[in-house]
Amino acid sequence: MFQTYEEAVGWIHSRLRFGIKPGLKRMEWLMNRLGNPHKKVKTVHVAGTNGKGSTIAYMRNVLTEAGYKTGTFTSPFLETFNERISMNGIPIPDAEMLFLANTIKPLSDELEQTELGGPTEFEIITAMAFYYFGNHEKTDVLLLETGLGGTLDSTNISEPVLTLITSIGYDHMHILGNTIEEIAGEKAGIIKHGVPMLTAVTDERALNVIKRRATEKNADLFHDSFPVLKHEPLRGGERFDMKTPYHSFEGLEISMRGVHQVQNAALAVMALDYLRVHDLFAAGDEHIRKGLHQTNWSGRFEQVSEYPAIILDGAHNKEGAESLAAVMRRHYAGKRIHVLFSALKDKEYSPMISILAGIADSMHFTTFDFPRAACASELYEACTHPVKSFHEDWKEAIDEMMAAGESGDIYLVTGSLYFISEVRPYCRKISHGN
Template sequence: MGNDNVAEVPAPFTTYHEAVNWINGLLPFGIRPGLSRMEMMMEQLGQPQKRLKFIHVAGTNGKGSTCAFLTKVLLQAGYSVGTFTSPYITKFTNRFQYNGEDIPEETLLNLTNTLRPVVEKIAQTDQGSPTMFEVSTAIAILYYAKVCVPDIVVWETGLGGRLDVTNIVTPVVSVITNVGLDHTDILGDTLSLIAAEKVGIIKRGVPVVSCADQPEVVEILKATADRNNSTLYLAGEKFTYERVKFEESVQTFHFMGPFRSMDIEVELKGEHQIANAAGAMMVLEVLRQYMAYVIDDEDLLKGFRDTVWAGRLEEVVNHPRIIVDGAHNPEGAESLAKSIPQYYKYRSLNLMMGMLANKHHESYLKHILPLVDTLILTEPDFRKKMDANGLLEVVERLQPNYAKPTLQIIVEPDWRIALENLKLRTEEEDLGVVSGTLYLIADVRGSLLNQSDSEKGW
């Protein structure tokens, strides 16, 4: 008897690299908004996400830092914590952390082999193949639900909120850090449209924390929270924060919430980190007050103080002094432009930047150009990169009104050569800054720190 019509079962992957290559090979399927493929995967796996507690974090900027604060404080308080973030800075396994450690390569390989037949079965349906981001999210859920089972998972959205694949979970608290113009090609090009996507993570009866402050965004937040019967903890209303001291590399801010007030210190640089820390603090207060989480003041303060986050105003080397910062949208550029003179003394500022093709580069450059003495335009090593000469055209258009008359511009598409240029030009009293897309930041950081196994991406 022949078995011609039995589908071939693919041989399991035998190495971590095979597994990661297969996941990354799903990239051409793009980011296809919608949860239907995710729902099919979870159904076939027995709904593992329902066994876990999540803090779901969305927002335009500050998601990563907010996740870092929450993870550090909860770990310090003795809880086991899963942290799912994107894009990663050095290695694919960075996205799936348990108690601050990456998923072991062997575990990732095993979970990929578990998931692959499910993915290939869905690919045969009219839904088409699950995307790279959907498969990564499913791996995270399997890892946390079946392998390490943390007390809580800090769960960062990939894009938007409403249709983002991470929205397959029902969290214990939702966070919307802020709303600005980013991914406008997918999410819409006004604050109201983007806010409408972000508030999609608000679930019925689940409290939500936000530091958003634009009137049109606040209006959408309030209406959505009301409709879902969710308590909204909004900065400026239910809680407030202000920086009271800044010395050496420590910022102190005063947090006033519905339950208590206290002074908190953070070492992450930049005023915007105070908003991120205050939002994280409000989340922790909700956990403490309503969900019986035990977090001693001593652990809380130590957790905030000890939080570090790669690629955000991070001084990677000091001879020459080079900082890297993943500011890639107007709000990020505004924070960076404010923070540099506050934190650094320098004679000349040399800035190297590379961008993706889908961003608002004009408003980014308006914030940053006035500070710059030498501008090195390069390209990230990524398929959606912005051509360096295209970036030059934008700079030349803005130059008369925004740049110093003495601004020097270098166009060098190869980021490795551009980085050598930056090092050579940055003398003892100068400051070198590498900014732009995290795809560039990941490569530059890996190169400066001599990390040979640096991978990068979504």
């Protein structure tokens, strides 16, 4: 038995060495031994290349505003490990995490002796989340984010009331496939028999895969029935009108920036409206307005300092970089922009670097303390921008980037969400005059 929270989290992280082992057999074994807690809570299952976290955050705030006890299972975390299992946006206490680890550890040891082998880090965390929310009498709804793909993701043992796919893009290709169709097929694996599917995917190749899967599963599909009708940027976010098959919404405002965030918010509103019309969760118009507007998602176009202007964004794939570049052009036209970038070595980082270099006055590269992090020099070599530098020490890289700029410039720190997690506290401490 673990005596401290630190011991428990250390054990969970130690399972990372088992890597990614696709398949649901280990999760089914664990859930069976735990009394199938995943069947005891109403769940909305969310997959997609980008936008999962933001879409869940919008839904969480609206449902919480409407008075529901709303659980979320998301990844990765930014500041505390407990963020991954949260209630109403508040990470569960350390004592609860310790209890959950001590509950799962004996089962993990037992499973390791079977032909299935021991569970991975993500399987253990998923089991902990299901056990917590399934046995927590106050959980009204669980918003469940896939870790990787969908079909063989450990979250896919859930029995949801609604499924969502936010977007399809090129990411985790070494596992999910090399084509949009293959990746879409993996994501569409969350579609369950008779369970409605909502998607913001517009790529026809991906959409055709989703349509076929929905037909096979006799699942109602909503993909073009919740259009954004009008959209304008605000100084602190976006304003838009939209309609669903059930209602029209005018002048909705969000505090996160970018066309992609409007799409995420519209998908969230469609999901909430569906749940309301079908008497699952009754979030009213005012709950929707208030919940959307107060939503912020740490590390997603997050301005952590005004003077100097430092923005953090976990754009960790090509589509994310394209959305980020579009937001920067839209909101910071005419400003000098300095970019600090770091990525995982198993990512297709060259296209990301090229996209970001297109908006940058200077490019800076670094690495961070993570087994799969790319070397700063490798990233530097992949960049053709004429003004560039690299430091293996990320604090030195941040300091050099800041020194390269002038008053009024914009400093953008981006790349892997694991990188953003590591540097965010330091960036938040930077203030004018340091």
